[in-house]
Amino acid sequence: MSSNDIDPQHTVARHVLGTETFACVRCGLTVSALAPDGRRRNHCPSCLYSSHVLDQVEGGASECGSRMSPISIAVLRTGDWMLIHRCVRCDELTSNPVCGDDNQLILMRMAVRPLAEPPFPLEAFGTL
Numbered sequence: 001m002s003s004n005d006i007d008p009q010h011t012v013a014r015h016v017l018g019t020e021t022f023a024c025v026r027c028g029l030t031v032s033a034l035a036p037d038g039r040r041r042n043h044c045p046s047c048l049y050s051s052h053v054l055d056q057v058e059g060g061a062s063e064c065g066s067r068m069s070p071i072s073i074a075v076l077r078t079g080d081w082m083l084i085h086r087c088v089r090c091d092e093l094t095s096n097p098v099c100g101d102d103n104q105l106i107l108m109r110m111a112v113r114p115l116a117e118p119p120f121p122l123e124a125f126g127t128l
């Protein structure tokens with residue numbers, strides 16, 4: 001048996017010279033698991049996709065392993081931005097802190113989407 005026989009599903013996270021990296025499930029970017037500010041990250045700073053490797057409901061590892069698309073931004077009472085992911089296969093939702101080098105264009109686009117596409121006519125505010 002050689003180490004090349006490892007199931008590709010389980011080679012996403014690997015140790016390279018002591019630095020943990022993972023390959024983005026969407027764009028293939030090699031991402032350091034540690035953000036510049038020292039916090040662990042689980043999503044790609046370029047396209048913000050993540051993969052479903054942790055079970056948020058039951059805790060521990062998830063069997064799913066599918067990609068998780070960034071769907072929204074949430075702002076905590078502390079002012080920290082959280083990135084909301086939804087798994088494309090099982091629809092589980094996760095939230096993770098936004099990192100300093102995350103793609104700001106995508107973050108802003110998600111943050112303003114509810115304002116850009118309101119479910120009611122904004123003209124109503126003009127007559128208040």
Ligand SMILES: [Zn+2]
Pocket residue numbers: 024025026027028029044045046047048049
């Ligand atoms: Zn990516």
Ligand SMILES: [Zn+2]
Pocket residue numbers: 052064065066087088089090091092
């Ligand atoms: Zn899933």
